[in-house]
Amino acid sequence: xxxxxxxxxxxxxxxxxxxxxxxxxxxxxxxxxxxxxxxxxxxxxxxxxxxxxxxxxxxxxxxxxxxxxxxxxxxxxxxxxxxxxxxxxxxxxxxxxxxxxxxxxxxxxxxxxxxxxxxxxxxxxxxxxxxxxxxxxxxxxxxxxxxxxxxxxxxxxxxxxxxxxxxxxxxxxxxxxxx
Amino acid sequence: xxxxxxxxxxxxxxxxxxxxxxxxxxxxxxxxxxxxxxxxxxxxxxxxxxxxxxxxxxxxxxxxxxxxxxxxxxxxxxxxxxxxxxxxxxxxxxxxxxxxxxxxxxxxxxxxxxxxxxxxxxxxxxxxxxxxxxxxxxxxxxxxxxxxxxxxxxxxxxxxxxxxxxxxxxxxxxxxxxxxxxxxxxxxxxxxxxxxxxxxxxxxxxxxxxxxxxxxxxxxxxxxxxxxxxxxxxxxxxxxxxxxxxxxxxxxxxxxxxxxxxxxxxxxxxxxxxxxxxxxxxxxxxxxxxxxxxxxxxxxxxxxxxxxxxxxxxxxxxxxxxxxxxxxxxxxxxxxxxxxxxxxxxxxxxxxxxxxxxxxxxxxxxxxxxxxxxxxxxxxxxxxxxxxxxxxxxxxxxxxxxxxxxxxxxxxxxxxxxxxxxxxxxxxxxxxxxxxxxxxxxxxxxxxxxxxxxxxxxxxxxxxxxxxxxxxxxxxxxxxxxxxxx
Numbered sequence: 001x002x003x004x005x006x007x008x009x010x011x012x013x014x015x016x017x018x019x020x021x022x023x024x025x026x027x028x029x030x031x032x033x034x035x036x037x038x039x040x041x042x043x044x045x046x047x048x049x050x051x052x053x054x055x056x057x058x059x060x061x062x063x064x065x066x067x068x069x070x071x072x073x074x075x076x077x078x079x080x081x082x083x084x085x086x087x088x089x090x091x092x093x094x095x096x097x098x099x100x101x102x103x104x105x106x107x108x109x110x111x112x113x114x115x116x117x118x119x120x121x122x123x124x125x126x127x128x129x130x131x132x133x134x135x136x137x138x139x140x141x142x143x144x145x146x147x148x149x150x151x152x153x154x155x156x157x158x159x160x161x162x163x164x165x166x167x168x169x170x171x172x173x174x175x176x177x178x179x
Numbered sequence: 180x181x182x183x184x185x186x187x188x189x190x191x192x193x194x195x196x197x198x199x200x201x202x203x204x205x206x207x208x209x210x211x212x213x214x215x216x217x218x219x220x221x222x223x224x225x226x227x228x229x230x231x232x233x234x235x236x237x238x239x240x241x242x243x244x245x246x247x248x249x250x251x252x253x254x255x256x257x258x259x260x261x262x263x264x265x266x267x268x269x270x271x272x273x274x275x276x277x278x279x280x281x282x283x284x285x286x287x288x289x290x291x292x293x294x295x296x297x298x299x300x301x302x303x304x305x306x307x308x309x310x311x312x313x314x315x316x317x318x319x320x321x322x323x324x325x326x327x328x329x330x331x332x333x334x335x336x337x338x339x340x341x342x343x344x345x346x347x348x349x350x351x352x353x354x355x356x357x358x359x360x361x362x363x364x365x366x367x368x369x370x371x372x373x374x375x376x377x378x379x380x381x382x383x384x385x386x387x388x389x390x391x392x393x394x395x396x397x398x399x400x401x402x403x404x405x406x407x408x409x410x411x412x413x414x415x416x417x418x419x420x421x422x423x424x425x426x427x428x429x430x431x432x433x434x435x436x437x438x439x440x441x442x443x444x445x446x447x448x449x450x451x452x453x454x455x456x457x458x459x460x461x462x463x464x465x466x467x468x469x470x471x472x473x474x475x476x477x478x479x480x481x482x483x484x485x486x487x488x489x490x491x492x493x494x495x496x497x498x499x500x501x502x503x504x505x506x507x508x509x510x511x512x513x514x515x516x517x518x519x520x521x522x523x524x525x526x527x528x529x530x531x532x533x534x535x536x537x538x539x540x541x542x543x544x545x546x547x548x549x550x551x552x553x554x555x556x557x558x559x560x561x562x563x564x565x566x567x568x569x570x571x572x573x574x575x576x577x578x579x580x581x582x583x584x585x586x587x588x589x590x591x592x593x594x595x596x597x598x599x600x601x602x603x604x605x606x607x608x609x610x611x612x613x614x615x616x617x618x619x620x621x622x623x624x625x626x627x628x629x630x631x632x633x634x635x636x637x638x639x640x641x642x643x644x645x646x647x648x649x650x651x652x653x654x655x656x657x658x659x660x661x662x663x664x665x
Contacts, residue, residue: 021344054507061519064367067345132407132490139381144327150325151331155192155332157191
């Protein structure tokens, strides 16, 4: 019963978004807001049927599959544009860019890694929780923090800025933790 | 509906997305492709040895003798004995030492040795990229980290997130086609991709982070950290009298917690006064891999580790495995994971395709990429044929075929023709694999999990053949600067 309600809520929400996107009869800001509400309510129904762990997982899986299904349903085949003839060239190697790429690699992998591990462990250690919970939160947060740091390192127009910040974020927590 | 992202932020995010995507590149594709297949690794194990006896109802007492017999047959020193109990998704029993394992028949006698080497090749590719395990685990975990960065940069590089939410413009401009495929699959799959990234990164990073935590808070004692999360070992000093009472332990778990399903028993510190047993039991509607009931060698109950109702962190960390591999909720979830995993695989390929499309020219990388993408399924099928049908170790076959596919595509230097040939080759090898399997295993190949795996391989072969039959289209395909869409 509740599982079906979860399906209906999720499907109605995604269909509402789709209807608004296609500017069908049901569209507009209110429909979009209601659709998101329905989508947000679907994990509740799924959880009533299967428990919170399975329920939330099922709701998110269903959202992805329903969205993907509507994308497939909406595909549009256009006339193939002929690509301009291009002969195969030798692989262009520009040694001048190697320095930049090596620098980025250093910042994205070891530096951002050290910064995310040390700073996350330090901050989680400050939480007033059971040691197990603090450790597990750190283990699960590190990849996200590392990924964000990697994003910033590559996105900043002044690469020295994230590099310096990450160096601080690695060194200071490391000193505080290990000394 | 417009998400107000500044053009500068979008541009920088796009640059970041491209750099991170190229760093992850081909390895991400291999990990995603093998991971998609690995969802069904239990079924592949059953397919590799379809003749093993399958059953669900059993007398736990038979494992007392089975494990003692396994220890006697092995003869080599071992610290552990692993007993796999039959359950719905793996209805066969096994007993293994650190060195070797056997199936256990319903009467407790040992069956054929356990040998699912191709599934091991597949899992080793997914977990370690066939590198030495310590390094491979870190490289693969790093891909999880990069996926986190790619998800963030991808969302911030996408100013028309909602405006294009359902657009899928196929054919037309190749770049637009690839962008649409990449963006739609990425956006709708975001929750799944984020979960896969975090749980995937966990496996390799946990050891690294444990080191830091141990140095910081436990005086460098990593065992203390592990004990805090996974439970410390019981301190026992027993006089061992005969085999451990495995059957009694399993029966006690059944009596203590009728709602759980015991599915493995591990003997630790085998044949020492510290020997004890862990009975792992699955909990209904829970993501935890198992909770562990501990017994001494004589079968006296000691305690329960508490993954089911301990600290939230303990429950969370023991839920990572089922979440990552889709081993919860039965077949529908596994199928959903394959669909979403395949989508992530396509995302990793289309991302590189977009990079190719944005380049002005064409070079050897274009054809090598075509060979790599379409050579990988062929290489997996070829390694399965060599390993399962011919019983020849096939890790080198996988990499050899992949290398040959790249070389072939490079020499041909026409992406569409190369793709067509590799599709045909893949379909042919898959067909040969199914025929070979049926010839080798006879009726066992046409029942249970083996039948479903064979039918799935056959269906994939048909899809590959149909894709290969697609017309190449007018014009010199070699001129195309973009690999064909997947």
